[in-house]
Amino acid sequence: MKYAKVQEEELKNKVAHVPLDVRERKGAFYTPRIWVELSQKYIADVLGKDWQDEYYVWDCAAGTGNLLTGLTNKYHIWASTIDKADVDVMHDRIENGANLLKDHVFQFDFLNDDFDKLPEGLLDIISNENKRKKLIVYINPPYAEATSARTVRGTGENKPGVAIAHKTRERYREMLGKASNELLSHFLVRIYCEIPDCKSAHFSKFGILQSRNFEKFRQNCQAKLQKLFLMPADTFDNVRGQFPIGFFVWDTSIKQRFKKIRANIFDWNGNPIGKKSIYANDKILSINKWIRQFIDNGNGNGIIGYLPGPAPDFQNNNYLFITKEIGTRHVYYLPITKNNLIPVSIYFAVRKCIPSTWLNDRDQFLYPNDEWKADREFRNDCLAYTLFHGSNNIQSQYGVNHWIPFTESDVNARSKFKSNFMTDFIAGKIERTNGDLFSNGRKTKKLTFSSKAKAVFKAGKKLWTYYHSQPKCNANANLYDIREYFQGRNANEKMNNKSNNETYNALIADLRSVLQTLATKIEPKIYRYGFLKE
Numbered sequence: 001m002k003y004a005k006v007q008e009e010e011l012k013n014k015v016a017h018v019p020l021d022v023r024e025r026k027g028a029f030y031t032p033r034i035w036v037e038l039s040q041k042y043i044a045d046v047l048g049k050d051w052q053d054e055y056y057v058w059d060c061a062a063g064t065g066n067l068l069t070g071l072t073n074k075y076h077i078w079a080s081t082i083d084k085a086d087v088d089v090m091h092d093r094i095e096n097g098a099n100l101l102k103d104h105v106f107q108f109d110f111l112n113d114d115f116d117k118l119p120e121g122l123l124d125i126i127s128n129e130n131k132r133k134k135l136i137v138y139i140n141p142p143y144a145e146a147t148s149a150r151t152v153r154g155t156g157e158n159k160p161g162v163a164i165a166h167k168t169r170e171r172y173r174e175m176l177g178k179a180s181n182e183l184l185s186h187f188l189v190r191i192y193c194e195i196p197d198c199k200s201a202h203f204s205k206f207g208i209l210q211s212r213n214f215e216k217f218r219q220n221c222q223a224k225l226q227k228l229f230l231m232p233a234d235t236f237d238n239v240r241g242q243f244p245i246g247f248f249v250w251d252t253s254i255k256q257r258f259k260k261i262r263a264n265i266f267d268w269n270g271n272p273i274g275k276k277s278i279y280a281n282d283k284i285l286s287i288n289k290w291i292r293q294f295i296d297n298g299n300g301n302g303i304i305g306y307l308p309g310p311a312p313d314f315q316n317n318n319y320l321f322i323t324k325e326i327g328t329r330h331v332y333y334l335p336i337t338k339n340n341l342i343p344v345s346i347y348f349a350v351r352k353c354i355p356s357t358w359l360n361d362r363d364q365f366l367y368p369n370d371e372w373k374a375d376r377e378f379r380n381d382c383l384a385y386t387l388f389h390g391s392n393n394i395q396s397q398y399g400v401n402h403w404i405p406f407t408e409s410d411v412n413a414r415s416k417f418k419s420n421f422m423t424d425f426i427a428g429k430i431e432r433t434n435g436d437l438f439s440n441g442r443k444t445k446k447l448t449f450s451s452k453a454k455a456v457f458k459a460g461k462k463l464w465t466y467y468h469s470q471p472k473c474n475a476n477a478n479l480y481d482i483r484e485y486f487q488g489r490n491a492n493e494k495m496n497n498k499s500n501n502e503t504y505n506a507l508i509a510d511l512r513s514v515l516q517t518l519a520t521k522i523e524p525k526i527y528r529y530g531f532l533k534e
Contacts, residue, residue, distance in 0.1 A: 080108035177216030197253035224254035243361035285367035349382035384453035
């Protein structure tokens with residue numbers, strides 16, 4: 001099942017579908033009951049129906065202990081947390097009937113304290129090779145990053161130093177590499193190194209499986225991933241982001257570098273909605289590495305725009321656009337010229353064609369195979385898509401607009417355009433530099449477009465023509481200028497979503513509709529050529 005295909009109607013209306021037990025928040029470290037129950041079922045699937053009597057459980061990031069709800073053998077359960085107040089809450093719950101033992105609930109800083117501070121019974125399990133194999137470290141740890149304000153349990157506030165002020169960072173920095181900036185890795189590496197051969201069952205983002213920041217972690221902390229399911233992150237407390245959380249069951253006694261797993265997916269109600277393949281991608285270069293081979297500075301001129309290269313995953317696609325000027329984001333801005341316009345359009349279309357959803361949010365765009373080179377229709381479809389996409393932010397106020405996809409006569413323009421570059425390029429009148437991938441230094445043939453791409457041009461032509469019939473139109477306007485003209489801006493200088501001009505609304509809606517149809521046509525080739533993995 002392709003990533004985009006999992007987005008059913010019920011996933012779109014998530015707020016209305018969130019079960020009552022999810023909406024009734026219990027505090028900052030609350031794990032919704034629906035996922036607690038499902039996680040314990042998954043543990044049983046791996047370890048057997050009698051696992052609670054045969055295994056010991058330690059939640060070393062217990063908060064107020066709700067993750068342990070539903071467990072039956074209190075003599076096999078330990079719970080620790082860094083906050084004394086949380087310990088007091090758990091002790092109070094025990095007084096009111098919670099199935100835990102007071103002596104098994106204690107204050108402990110897992111990232112800093114030595115194990116000799118553990119209760120005798122738990123220390124005995126960790127120190128005994130055979131008993132340790134029967135220990136499950138069952139946690140929903142914090143996922144804060146030292147360099148980011150985004151946390152799964154966070155509110156968006158910065159947490160400076162959150163992952164760098166712990167003993168685990170210095171002790172395991174070499175093993176973790178860039179992952180040492182993330183608090184999750186500190187929990188997992190200590191479990192792996194200091195509680196060898198145990199079972200680990202935890203909730204977390206699945207960047208640990210595919211993020212390049214975790215590549216060194218995967219290399220050094222090898223274990224068998226036995227089971228995984230995915231759920232929407234915003235079912236957890238205080239989470240506003242649209243991305244997946246996974247529940248992982250590992251056997252650390254089996255040394256196996258993660259490569260691939262097929263995970264089950266559940267919606268906001270806990271209903272199964274499909275499966276998703278997740279890959280490590282450790283030996284595969286990213287799409288950003290691919291586009292860099294087409295760098296062309298135009299020898300100081302001939303630059304028609306710039307393409308920023310944000311991190312190559314869906315969550316960063318909002319920062320991908322075509323612009324006339326280099327911006328302030330700390331990414332490389334690739335100059336766009338006649339020699340790399342087609343690769344730029346492929347890069348842009350590949351990353352924009354498939355809508356971002358909670359499920360594909362962390363999926364990585366990759367360095368493709370070479371099959372795309374022979375597919376002229378694919379390349380031209382991508383150009384058409386790029387010309388008419390709403391993230392083509394070329395504006396005539398910042399210089400000559402080389403992106404007008406029509407001639408003056410096509411749209412009944414009132415004056416001559418300052419540039420006919422794009423129509424000349426499409427007509428094969430632009431001679432590209434020696435060494436260009438497609439032309440070898442000669443003028444190219446006229447570009448031919450598929451029926452779906454032609455429909456986009458046809459809808460675009462109607463929009464441009466209508467704009468050029470307006471009394472105060474700008475002859476050199478691009479799509480962004482046209483949208484701004486009709487939609488205007490609000491008091492905060494943000495462009496309005498709609499216009500009061502119903503003719504314009506109908507024309508732009510038609511353009512977006514046929515553009516989406518073209519995107520659907522392009523999508524299968526994104527997987528075929530390896531820009532994404534299925």
